[in-house]
Amino acid sequence: MDIQARAYLPRIAGLALAGASFLGVTAAQAKEITIWCWDPNFNVAIMKEAGARYTKTHPDVTFNIVDFAKLDVEQKLQTGLSSGTADALPDIVLIEDYGAQKYLQSFPGAFAPLSGTVDYSGFAPYKVELMTLDGQVYGMPFDSGVTGLYYRKDYLEAAGFKPEDMQDLTWDRFIEIGKQVEEKTGKKMMGLDPNDAGLVRIIMQSAGQWYFDKEGKPNIANNAALKAALETIGKIMQANIYKPANGWSDWVGTFTSGDVATVVTGVWITGTVKAQPDQSGNWGVAPIPALSIDGATHASNLGGSSWYVLESSEEKAEAIDFLNEIYAKDIDFYQKILQDRGAVGSLLAARGGAAYEAADPFFGGEKVWQNFSDWLAKVPSVNYGIFTNEADLAVTAQLPAVTQGTPVDEVLQAIEAEVSAQIQ
Amino acid sequence: MVGARRGIGRYYDVNGWLFVAPALGLIALFMVYPIAWSLWMSFQSGRGMTMKFAGFANIVRLWNDPVFIKALTNTMTYFVVQVPIMILLALILASLLNNPRLVGRGLFRTAIFLPCVSSLVAYSVLFKGMFATDGIVNSTLQAIGLAASPIPWLTHPFWAKVLVILAITWRWTGYNMIFYLAALQNIDKSIYEVARIDGVPAWARFTHITIPLLKPVILFTTVISTIGTLQLFDEVYNLTEGKGGPSNATLTLSLYIYNLTFRFMPNLGYAATVSYVIVVLVALLAFVQFYAARERDR
Numbered sequence: 001m002d003i004q005a006r007a008y009l010p011r012i013a014g015l016a017l018a019g020a021s022f023l024g025v026t027a028a029q030a031k032e033i034t035i036w037c038w039d040p041n042f043n044v045a046i047m048k049e050a051g052a053r054y055t056k057t058h059p060d061v062t063f064n065i066v067d068f069a070k071l072d073v074e075q076k077l078q079t080g081l082s083s084g085t086a087d088a089l090p091d092i093v094l095i096e097d098y099g100a101q102k103y104l105q106s107f108p109g110a111f112a113p114l115s116g117t118v119d120y121s122g123f124a125p126y127k128v129e130l131m132t133l134d135g136q137v138y139g140m141p142f143d144s145g146v147t148g149l150y151y152r153k154d155y156l157e158a159a160g161f162k163p164e165d166m167q168d169l170t171w172d173r174f175i176e177i178g179k180q181v182e183e184k185t186g187k188k189m190m191g192l193d194p195n196d197a198g199l200v201r202i203i204m205q206s207a208g209q210w211y212f213d214k215e216g217k218p219n220i221a222n223n224a225a226l227k228a229a230l231e232t233i234g235k236i237m238q239a240n241i242y243k244p245a246n247g248w249s250d251w252v253g254t255f256t257s258g259d260v261a262t263v264v265t266g267v268w269i270t271g272t273v274k275a276q277p278d279q280s281g282n283w284g285v286a287p288i289p290a291l292s293i294d295g296a297t298h299a300s301n302l303g304g305s306s307w308y309v310l311e312s313s314e315e316k317a318e319a320i321d322f323l324n325e326i327y328a329k330d331i332d333f334y335q336k337i338l339q340d341r342g343a344v345g346s347l348l349a350a351r352g353g354a355a356y357e358a359a360d361p362f363f364g365g366e367k368v369w370q371n372f373s374d375w376l377a378k379v380p381s382v383n384y385g386i387f388t389n390e391a392d393l394a395v396t397a398q399l400p401a402v403t404q405g406t407p408v409d410e411v412l413q414a415i416e417a418e419v420s421a422q423i424q
Numbered sequence: 425m426v427g428a429r430r431g432i433g434r435y436y437d438v439n440g441w442l443f444v445a446p447a448l449g450l451i452a453l454f455m456v457y458p459i460a461w462s463l464w465m466s467f468q469s470g471r472g473m474t475m476k477f478a479g480f481a482n483i484v485r486l487w488n489d490p491v492f493i494k495a496l497t498n499t500m501t502y503f504v505v506q507v508p509i510m511i512l513l514a515l516i517l518a519s520l521l522n523n524p525r526l527v528g529r530g531l532f533r534t535a536i537f538l539p540c541v542s543s544l545v546a547y548s549v550l551f552k553g554m555f556a557t558d559g560i561v562n563s564t565l566q567a568i569g570l571a572a573s574p575i576p577w578l579t580h581p582f583w584a585k586v587l588v589i590l591a592i593t594w595r596w597t598g599y600n601m602i603f604y605l606a607a608l609q610n611i612d613k614s615i616y617e618v619a620r621i622d623g624v625p626a627w628a629r630f631t632h633i634t635i636p637l638l639k640p641v642i643l644f645t646t647v648i649s650t651i652g653t654l655q656l657f658d659e660v661y662n663l664t665e666g667k668g669g670p671s672n673a674t675l676t677l678s679l680y681i682y683n684l685t686f687r688f689m690p691n692l693g694y695a696a697t698v699s700y701v702i703v704v705l706v707a708l709l710a711f712v713q714f715y716a717a718r719e720r721d722r
Contacts, residue, residue: 106472195669246578
């Protein structure tokens with residue numbers, strides 16, 4: 001019985017292969033573009049909107065938008081690229097900006113260059129720079145992680161602060177306000193996850209520095225911005241104006257529950273903030289606090305991602321044309337995703353649209369979108385390099401030392417030692 | 425017929441080889457080839473697909489990699505602390521639950537074995553919620569006065585290790601206990617009877633009769649637990665969102681391999697080298713355990 005089954009196996013496999021290739025042929029004729037992305041309320045929904053717009057003018061193209069967790073998208077992509085076979089990979093994939101260069105440099109030839117097709121002069125320059133390798137530009141810039149200081153007007157008013165008092169703060173002033181807020185209202189100033197270096201990255205980039213210099217070499221021990229960022233985190237912890245959080249959802253809970261007075265993060269959090277209708281009118285948005293060092297600004301970036309087309313894709317031409325038609329040209333599309341999803345795109349021309357001028361009642365009638373797009377143009381451009389994940393873990397590993405009062409210079413040495421060992 | 429099977433001739437029985445050939449082929453394809461290839465990979469280094477032969481550079485890198493040293497130390501700490509606790513606990517529970525006069529022992533056996541049925545991911549997520557700063561464990565400890573302030577289970581390097589050890593002990597003690605229970609059924613009751621008649625106290629019966637007679641099973645469970653602890657991944661991954669935090673205090677070798685392959689700039693060669701560290705460690709420890717448990721009086 002067993003032997004018989006084995007004898008038939010090649011024939012069955014042959015049939016299955018024939019079936020698979022037959023399916024492949026029909027799929028090619030229907031021109032289905034497969035896309036991987038990760039947030040059903042954000043980039044997945046936005047890609048569906050983009051697909052619907054493109055299908056209107058190109059009825060022969062359909063879309064298969066696959067929704068994974070972000071970690072799974074990255075792992076599946078990395079596994080697929082490492083295996084060297086492209087069968088399991090999509091046509092378009094969403095990649096977070098921190099990881100872009102890692103994929104471009106680790107898997108040369110895996111992604112299609114778009115330089116010839118797309119006019120990159122219309123996009124925020126920092127987005128284009130991070131997807132450029134050896135003179136070629138590889139991705140379609142998508143959302144920006146331009147940062148803002150979201151604050152509870154009601155809590156701050158109870159502590160005696162008006163919205164004017166929240167504009168253009170320094171971090172020292174921010175901590176000072178935090179102490180008074182806790183004194184008067186009993187609320188902590190912010191939620192902080194000691195295992196997440198996001199705030200360190202925000203503060204560091206706001207002063208125009210990164211873990212790496214323009215050549216991609218570690219820039220840690222003598223990085224004034226990183227040093228100031230760590231000192232700031234240390235001060236926040238010593239002042240005890242934060243609510244500790246463990247993990248992302250816990251951190252989100254610190255402000256959705258109304259336990260903290262401010263949130264410093266990327267603009268993509270807007271949807272989550274607005275998901276609490278009972279807090280409507282209580283929130284305001286200000287520029288993030290600045291450091292007191294040379295080159296310090298009130299603008300920074302956290303996260304953000306872009307679309308990449310796989311070189312091996314059978315629908316490569318259609319995929320590139322689709323991205324170019326919608327993401328590089330359709331101003332109206334950007335108004336729609338801003339209104340519906342709070343997505344601040346990096347196409348600068350989109351800023352002239354009506355949605356960006358609109359006042360948001362949730363934020364008490366402030367023109368928050370115009371503010372964010374103004375700040376977007378001021379985000380200092382840095383080289384994320386290819387080892388941001390490694391550096392990030394080294395920083396989180398040393399954060400407790402900062403709070404225990406170890407001199408920051410020593411901590412920086414330890415981080416540099418760990419990063420140097422990791423990046424070979 | 426009989427003559428043909430004698431001597432070296434039977435090794436050349438074509439029909440026999442034909443029967444095992446498909447299985448051998450599959451083993452070669454899916455076991456031997458990947459293992460050999462990973463060994464070859466451990467001598468290469470590079471970014472993603474751009475790998476170059478690097479000789480012993482990866483092994484040199486191990487010595488200078490503080491994160492690897494940290495992961496190795498953590499893994500050995502789990503092993504040294506957790507395995508003895510769990511084996512001892514499982515032994516004690518097994519001999520308690522082997523007592524035929526114990527009321528409801530079926531219920532207790534089931535209750536203690538039940539954690540093994542749960543999915544690794546599910547129970548890790550559950551533990552994460554229970555041991556959160558304002559989770560049920562901290563509020564209970566505070567309510568009964570055992571802790572003055574919430575214990576930072578997930579945010580303090582020491583307590584995070586304690587939590588991981590607690591979690592894997594909860595999950596695997598029942599599993600080991602079942603082996604001991606089964607082995608205890610095979611010990612002749614008359615041996616205990618004789619010991620009782622001779623006035624041997626209960627504790628001495630446990631240490632001088634139960635443990636020596638269970639030695640082969642104890643050896644087996646120790647080796648299995650050693651391998652399991654050295655490969656620890658799921659619990660730490662889920663408790664710390666894949667980071668092995670705080671401060672790499674819970675990072676294990678397996679999690680580091682995962683990070684090197686899927687989270688960091690992919691260096692498959694170096695990741696393969698770290699995985700061979702686990703192979704060597706398991707082999708060494710298993711050898712030591714077999715050596716320690718050998719029959720001395722033969």
